[in-house]
Amino acid sequence: MNKKILIVEDDVVFCKLLTRYLTKNNFEVMDAQNGKDALELINLNNFELAILDYRLPDITGIEILEKVKSKNPQAKVILITRYGDQDVAVKAIDSGADAFISKPINPDELLEVIQGFE
Template sequence: MNKNKILIVEDDIVFCKLLTRFLTKNDFQVLDAQAGKEALNLLESNSFDLAILDYRLPDMNGIDILKKIKGKENNTKIILMTRYGDEGIANKAVSEGADAFVSKPINPTELLEVIKGL
């Protein structure tokens, strides 16, 4: 599967930009958002092969965004990021259609392996 266009939704700006730079260097086209509303605006005007969603955002949670993506574009793969210990949230995300989840703190190289495995 071609996963060239990625949406990252992460409210920690430094971490978000770190992931964006890392994935761009690995030949992905990446757009990012720091809030759910901003992500939904990007989804209105773009189609993504993959979305990497933080669960905890200032204005909504990652599962809300996941549902919007799956309602619009069912081919988009979803990775949900949760803090270590949030396995219940991760299980809910998978039941809602997430393809994978990763626990924070995230090692970018390990995230790249998850992406390649989708």
């Protein structure tokens, strides 16, 4: 088994699609559709990689990014959003994101970014 990955995405169908895709590529994947559930998973697990939607129903991906990095400073974080403006990208990188990807996301391209961290 490769890296333990957390996916936080409020679009349930897209979230499950990414989870299945990365699981088939030998990653251990856990997912959440909101910040509250994501924070619970972070408290119970040590993730090596987090793929976070910027806009969630309860908190932002930046807030989750900060929790992931405070628990595991070596964790890699990819922030995703369909609102791909420069301000969000700059804020994500300034907050410690290792990559920023605008939706729509091609799963193969996401996999390439993840493999680039190894």
